[in-house]
Amino acid sequence: MFKSKPVLKITGKSKRKAKKRKRRMEKEAKAVNGIFRSSKELASHESVKPVSAVDVLSAQVVKPRKAAKPEKDLSSLRLKEKKDLLKDLPARPEVTITFMDMGFDVYKCNLKVAGGREKQTILDNVSGVFGSKQLTGIMGPSGAGKSTLLNIISGCRESNVRGKVLLNGQQVNTALLRKTACYIMQEDELMPFLSVDEYMAMSAKLKLGSSADGEKKKRIIHAILSILRLEDCLDTRVHNLSGGEKKRLAIALELVSNPAIIFLDEPTSGLDSANCTYVVALLKNLASSGRTIVCTIHQPPERVFFMFDKMMVLAKGGRFIFSDHPSKMIGFFKKFGYPCPSGHNPADFIAELAGESSWKDAPIDDFVKVTKAKIKMKLEQKQKAGSSAREDSARLIKAMRTTGYAASYLTQFRVLSVRTFKASLRDYATLQLRFYGAIFVGLLMGGTFWQVGSNSEKMLDNMGLIFFCVMFNGFAGMLPTLLTFPTEMNVFRREHLNYWYSMKLYYLATTIAFLPAQVFFPALYTTIVYFMSGQPYEANRFFMHTLIMVLVGLLTESYGLIFGSALAPQSAVYIAPISMTPFVVYGGFLISIKNLPDWFRWMGHVSFFRYGVEGAVKSVYGFERNLTCPYGFPRCVITHSSLIETMYGLDLPYETDVAVLIGLMLIARSSAFFVMWTKVKTSR
Numbered sequence: 001m002f003k004s005k006p007v008l009k010i011t012g013k014s015k016r017k018a019k020k021r022k023r024r025m026e027k028e029a030k031a032v033n034g035i036f037r038s039s040k041e042l043a044s045h046e047s048v049k050p051v052s053a054v055d056v057l058s059a060q061v062v063k064p065r066k067a068a069k070p071e072k073d074l075s076s077l078r079l080k081e082k083k084d085l086l087k088d089l090p091a092r093p094e095v096t097i098t099f100m101d102m103g104f105d106v107y108k109c110n111l112k113v114a115g116g117r118e119k120q121t122i123l124d125n126v127s128g129v130f131g132s133k134q135l136t137g138i139m140g141p142s143g144a145g146k147s148t149l150l151n152i153i154s155g156c157r158e159s160n161v162r163g164k165v166l167l168n169g170q171q172v173n174t175a176l177l178r179k180t181a182c183y184i185m186q187e188d189e190l191m192p193f194l195s196v197d198e199y200m201a202m203s204a205k206l207k208l209g210s211s212a213d214g215e216k217k218k219r220i221i222h223a224i225l226s227i228l229r230l231e232d233c234l235d236t237r238v239h240n241l242s243g244g245e246k247k248r249l250a251i252a253l254e255l256v257s258n259p260a261i262i263f264l265d266e267p268t269s270g271l272d273s274a275n276c277t278y279v280v281a282l283l284k285n286l287a288s289s290g291r292t293i294v295c296t297i298h299q300p301p302e303r304v305f306f307m308f309d310k311m312m313v314l315a316k317g318g319r320f321i322f323s324d325h326p327s328k329m330i331g332f333f334k335k336f337g338y339p340c341p342s343g344h345n346p347a348d349f350i351a352e353l354a355g356e357s358s359w360k361d362a363p364i365d366d367f368v369k370v371t372k373a374k375i376k377m378k379l380e381q382k383q384k385a386g387s388s389a390r391e392d393s394a395r396l397i398k399a400m401r402t403t404g405y406a407a408s409y410l411t412q413f414r415v416l417s418v419r420t421f422k423a424s425l426r427d428y429a430t431l432q433l434r435f436y437g438a439i440f441v442g443l444l445m446g447g448t449f450w451q452v453g454s455n456s457e458k459m460l461d462n463m464g465l466i467f468f469c470v471m472f473n474g475f476a477g478m479l480p481t482l483l484t485f486p487t488e489m490n491v492f493r494r495e496h497l498n499y500w501y502s503m504k505l506y507y508l509a510t511t512i513a514f515l516p517a518q519v520f521f522p523a524l525y526t527t528i529v530y531f532m533s534g535q536p537y538e539a540n541r542f543f544m545h546t547l548i549m550v551l552v553g554l555l556t557e558s559y560g561l562i563f564g565s566a567l568a569p570q571s572a573v574y575i576a577p578i579s580m581t582p583f584v585v586y587g588g589f590l591i592s593i594k595n596l597p598d599w600f601r602w603m604g605h606v607s608f609f610r611y612g613v614e615g616a617v618k619s620v621y622g623f624e625r626n627l628t629c630p631y632g633f634p635r636c637v638i639t640h641s642s643l644i645e646t647m648y649g650l651d652l653p654y655e656t657d658v659a660v661l662i663g664l665m666l667i668a669r670s671s672a673f674f675v676m677w678t679k680v681k682t683s684r
């Protein structure tokens with residue numbers, strides 16, 4: 001009696017719970033299905049059990065997180081309005097991608113072969129079609145060339161590439177392809193300090209421009225976030241998101257502009273099976289509403305495997321061993337005498353077969369031959385049918401050619417500078433380091449060189465202090481850029497590739513956004529040291545001195561941009577400071593400019609340290625300053641500032657030092673832009 005009662009109670013409760021859950025799932029499923037298409041459309045392949053959103057949602061075992069309080073204006077929108085909301089997205093043409101004889105080789109160093117270079121074929125002249133309204137999967141063992149294929153077709157890689165890519169039967173260049181496609185890469189390169197909401201708003205401003213007003217943008221953002229189940233994380237900053245949420249955010253950011261083509265490199269890696277199922281179901285739904293979606297995937301669960309409209313399998317050496325609807329795969333390999341063992345996930349079976357690990361004797365060449373012939377036949381059929389689509393594609397190409405960036409240059413500049421400024425303000429670790437660093441070193445130097453500036457007896461000590469201050473501001477200006485800019489570069493590459501904004505505008509906005517910090521910290525340090533070390537209490541001398549220190553900081557920041565955009569952070573933080581040391585030696589303090597050997601004198605002329613030190617010395621000793629000496633000669637050797645200038649060979653006027661520093665900074669900034677541009681070009 002005592003035992004049965006609670007059991008009955010639990011059973012009743014769980015039944016009610018199950019019913020409630022089922023009702024909720026059906027409701028949610030209706031919403032998801034309704035957004036994109038009717039459930040009839042889902043069952044487009046008679047050979048496969050159609051996967052509906054009910055199946056997808058019922059497969060979930062994870063309990064949804066308790067919703068965080070969404071933004072007021074977003075929360076006022078009801079879920080059932082989602083369907084209408086997606087209609088707000090700009091209309092895009094349907095695009096079929098045909099790629100023909102795509103090949104890519106790399107040359108690896110091998111001293112055992114003639115010439116010391118061995119050719120490795122990554123893609124072996126593969127062809128295929130990614131149909132519109134289709135979700136195409138690319139599977140294969142690690143290193144088979146899946147990412148390489150996506151990189152090439154999306155225009156991410158251009159050098160040493162063979163073959164051609166056609167959109168609706170017409171050959172297009174990379175720039176045109178980038179306008180209509182988006183590429184979500186294997187690694188999620190996102191700005192860590194922005195919240196999901198801010199990131200989406202920024203993406204909408206850049207990718208929709210003036211084509212949608214503020215309200216419409218909000219509606220689109222809300223719809224995409226609710227579809228991708230990111231509503232709970234509206235206020236969460238990217239660095240606090242889980243791996244799966246980051247992946248979904250990367251997709252959400254690109255969906256804003258409703259791209260006609262979406263390439264995704266392993267969108268499901270790191271996701272649990274429920275989320276993996278949901279993401280693929282979502283992609284399938286997006287594809288069926290008119291987009292061309294291609295994604296690489298590693299051993300998906302069985303139900304996910306059959307969701308794809310087409311599965312292409314790459315074997316090692318970059319050759320397709322299968323390209324058709326997933327339901328036809330088992331029969332295809334069975335004909336060759338390789339049946340999928342019963343109870344085995346077909347995705348696992350094909351991964352093992354293509355990976356040649358468990359099936360060493362598998363006739364890969366035969367699979368390739370048959371698949372190649374099938375693809376060739378399909379391509380010929382497509383070419384025959386192509387004439388009817390010619391008008392369509394001409395319209396598409398014309399539309400793509402005429403559209404530039406969605407947002408105006410002014411909007412791009414505003415959005416990018418605000419974003420970079422916000423991100424740098426939230427990078428508390430770097431800010432605190434710089435703030436406390438400036439105060440600590442400032443107090444240390446001010447205490448060590450206490451009132452040396454007002455005493456001509458300690459003139460040489462003061463020269464040492466000025467030299468140190470120029471050096472400190474130089475390194476302090478450069479190091480933060482070396483640490484933060486490489487991450488920025490990765491984000492920039494992804495966004496620029498996806499045609500968010502122009503590189504010039506990005507560079508200009510970044511430069512402007514970094515400016516407040518680059519002025520504030522050298523000014524803070526200089527103020528502390530200037531007054532503690534007893535430099536002349538004259539406003540104009542103080543501002544002149546501070547200006548030199550700020551210019552030195554800005555100049556070395558430019559060097560930081562050059563090294564940060566050219567190298568990985570590990571190399572940049574080592575190579576950049578080392579390459580600055582010769583400038584320090586020729587700065588005029590360790591060895592006087594006039595004492596430099598003739599063949600090294602030019603180094604003194606290009607050393608920005610020299611102009612920094614000279615300008616800083618002139619600001620405190622120049623302009624006919626008479627030095628006071630409490631002890632008189634011989635303890636005070638120098639009683640007039642002109643003697644110092646003669647002693648160190650500092651013969652340029654202060655204004656020239658300022659002008660040269662500004663000139664060098666402009667040269668360094670232009671070089672940094674050129675390095676960035678080259679890096680983006682050569683990385684393709």
Ligand SMILES: Nc1ncnc2c1ncn2[C@@H]1O[C@H](COP(=O)(O)OP(=O)(O)OP(=O)(O)O)[C@@H](O)[C@H]1O
Binds near residue numbers: 106122140144145
């Ligand atoms: N630029 C390059 N130089 C040398 N080797 C390269 C280059 N690009 C690609 N490879 C090689 O080509 C092969 C395919 O790389 P790719 O990244 O396309 O593989 P993948 O199929 O995407 O693998 P995974 O599933 O692990 O992501 C790898 O062996 C890789 O080392």
Ligand SMILES: [Mg+2]
Binds near residue numbers: 147265
């Ligand atoms: Mg890959």
